[in-house]
Amino acid sequence: MSLPTGDTEVPEPSTADRIHSLLSTTSSLTVRALxxxxxLDTPVxxxxxxxxxxxxxxxxxxxxxxxxxxGLAVVLDVTDIAPVAVRDRVxxxxxxxxxxxxxxxxxxxxxxxxxxxxxHAVLATPYATGAITAADLALATPxxxxxxxxxxxTHLADDHxxxxxxxxxxxxxxxxxxxxxxxPLALDRHGLVLRLDHSHGHRDVRLVFxxxxxxxxxxxxxxxxxxxxxxxxxxxxRR
Numbered sequence: 001m002s003l004p005t006g007d008t009e010v011p012e013p014s015t016a017d018r019i020h021s022l023l024s025t026t027s028s029l030t031v032r033a034l035x036x037x038x039x040l041d042t043p044v045x046x047x048x049x050x051x052x053x054x055x056x057x058x059x060x061x062x063x064x065x066x067x068x069x070x071g072l073a074v075v076l077d078v079t080d081i082a083p084v085a086v087r088d089r090v091x092x093x094x095x096x097x098x099x100x101x102x103x104x105x106x107x108x109x110x111x112x113x114x115x116x117x118x119x120h121a122v123l124a125t126p127y128a129t130g131a132i133t134a135a136d137l138a139l140a141t142p143x144x145x146x147x148x149x150x151x152x153x154t155h156l157a158d159d160h161x162x163x164x165x166x167x168x169x170x171x172x173x174x175x176x177x178x179x180x181x182x183x184p185l186a187l188d189r190h191g192l193v194l195r196l197d198h199s200h201g202h203r204d205v206r207l208v209f210x211x212x213x214x215x216x217x218x219x220x221x222x223x224x225x226x227x228x229x230x231x232x233x234x235x236x237x238r239r
Contacts (some may be wrong), residue, residue, distance in 0.1 A: 006147075011190045011208060015130030016140035019123050020046055021188075022080050022094055024142045024148070028051070031061055032075040040069065046142070049074075049134035050173065051116040054106060062112050071099030071117065084157045086183050086195045087128075087202055096121040098134075127204075143188045148216050153184045154186035163223075166193065169230040170207055189213045192226070 012044040021232040023044045031038040036059045055062045065072045080092040092210070097120055118134045132140075156163065157224065163184050171194075180196040180203075187193065191208040209222035 011212070012206070013143055013188050013190065014140070015123050016132045016136040017143060018092070018130075019094060019096075019121055019132060020138065020140040021143045021146035022078060022092065022123075023051065023147050026078050030077040031100070032077065033061060033072055034064055036060070046137070048138040049118045051096075051118065052103060052113050053116070054111050055114055056111050057105075061100075061116070065100045065102050065114055068101075069099045074098060074100045074116065076116065082153075082185055082195075084153050084183050084185065086185060087197055091186060092123055092125045094121060094123050144215055145189055145213060145219055146185060148219075149187055152216070152219065153187060156184045163227060164194070166227055166230045167192075167207065169233075170226070171196075171205055175203060175205065187219070192223070 076096040078094040103115040185195040189212040213219040
């Protein structure tokens with residue numbers, strides 16, 4: 001990712017906030033316990049430094065958790081995949097360690113909610129690796145756009161290619177050499193990340209909103225501000 005312009009620090013979500021957002025929006029994960037890998041298709045809810053997920057009553061993971069008086073030592077693996085088709089769609093990999101315990105039966109009686117008491121977690125991206133503790137996670141907040149990111153990015157990619165062309169006017173012309181394909185890769189309340197895809201590789205560039213977006217309506221306003229900046233050659237932070 002390119003360096004920020006000037007001496008101004010470019011705002012981005014913290015590692016803890018990124019992890020909270022990823023956990024809150026994932027629909028599948030892998031649980032490593034007792035030398036086995038258990039794949040679960042389940043939403044995850046975050047309650048401070050505790051997670052809650054669902055498993056079947058007869059799942060070996062449920063049986064192991066019930067039989068572990070001190071909680072079952074587990075490692076959770078979550079992969080963050082870009083919703084828009086690009087060459088390398090893995091945006092981040094989360095590894096989280098903690099103790100797994102049964103919480104209560106699901107309302108339909110067909111499954112069980114399992115509780116994970118988080119010890120620590122590591123988030124690895126192509127550009128950096130960050131680690132957090134349970135206390136960090138307890139203080140984190142999910143990004144207000146996280147649940148809508150996939151919808152917003154695919155809409156931008158599929159229906160507003162012309163807007164992407166306009167936004168490239170905000171970039172250093174040097175990064176546009178060899179006419180890369182430009183695709184939206186990620187977004188959060190602080191800005192939009194574009195993937196510049198060349199035949200020989202790719203580069204990601206963050207465009208920072210003038211102000212953080214509070215919700216999806218606010219995101220629309222922030223995008224219009226970026227487009228106006230591109231059309232009228234106004235300054236904007238990028239990384």
